[in-house]
Amino acid sequence: MSRLHPQFNLSRRSLFKFGAGAIGTGVLTAGLSSNLLAAEKTPVKDDITPDKALQELLDGNDRFVKAKRRNPNQTRSRLVEVAKGQKPFASVLGCADSRVPSEIVFDQGLGDLFVCRVAGNIATSEEIGSLEFGSLVLGSKVIMVVGHEKCGAVDAAIKGAQVPGQIGSLLQAIKPSVESSKGEPGDKLENACKANILAQVEKLKSSSVLSELIKAEKLKIVGGYYDLDTGRISLVS
Numbered sequence: 001m002s003r004l005h006p007q008f009n010l011s012r013r014s015l016f017k018f019g020a021g022a023i024g025t026g027v028l029t030a031g032l033s034s035n036l037l038a039a040e041k042t043p044v045k046d047d048i049t050p051d052k053a054l055q056e057l058l059d060g061n062d063r064f065v066k067a068k069r070r071n072p073n074q075t076r077s078r079l080v081e082v083a084k085g086q087k088p089f090a091s092v093l094g095c096a097d098s099r100v101p102s103e104i105v106f107d108q109g110l111g112d113l114f115v116c117r118v119a120g121n122i123a124t125s126e127e128i129g130s131l132e133f134g135s136l137v138l139g140s141k142v143i144m145v146v147g148h149e150k151c152g153a154v155d156a157a158i159k160g161a162q163v164p165g166q167i168g169s170l171l172q173a174i175k176p177s178v179e180s181s182k183g184e185p186g187d188k189l190e191n192a193c194k195a196n197i198l199a200q201v202e203k204l205k206s207s208s209v210l211s212e213l214i215k216a217e218k219l220k221i222v223g224g225y226y227d228l229d230t231g232r233i234s235l236v237s
């Protein structure tokens with residue numbers, strides 16, 4: 001997560017306490033943006049709806065697949081502009097895999113995407129908190145959980161690999177999806193990857209902050225599956 005602006009002096013606990021109160025009274029981000037984040041005024045895709053934000057992601061990926069990237073918002077002037085504040089239109093919870101860089105595969109630029117990446121694209125408490133911040137405070141209109149073909153973390157969970165250090169915590173988080181996808185027709189690894197994407201989508205939707213934004217039609221959460229061979233991201237449901 002980017003460094004908070006100097007004017008943003010509240011503690012993390014105070015931020016989410018305020019956010020929860022805002023949700024309870026129905027004002028959501030209005031109170032935060034007007035009273036706390038006066039510096040976050042960068043006009044990036046103003047008034048975009050969750051549906052339009054999702055379509056912007058899909059259109060960008062289509063350009064990437066067809067080798068027609070526009071490479072938007074990557075100029076020096078854009079760098080200077082977003083240094084004053086950020087207002088990403090979309091968030092991505094993606095795998096840490098080096099072959100799936102969000103800004104490239106969605107053909108976006110500086111300040112467009114709020115990205116969290118972790119092996120297996122799992123929604124940990126830290127990832128959820130970050131995405132709550134990206135949506136409630138920064139105004140992201142869509143969150144896409146992006147898993148991918150031949151995910152090594154999912155494959156290791158399927159095989160019950162014995163791993164050192166903290167790697168095992170990732171596999172434990174994926175195992176329920178491996179179990180739920182057993183017996184489905186087709187490729188076992190692909191099925192588990194897609195089941196894991198959907199499980200993380202549901203986990204994000206269970207967040208009190210994100211669920212209230214969804215109810216207020218200020219946010220959409222979806223899953224996407226990335227094909228390593230074509231670069232295409234298809235929605236998973």
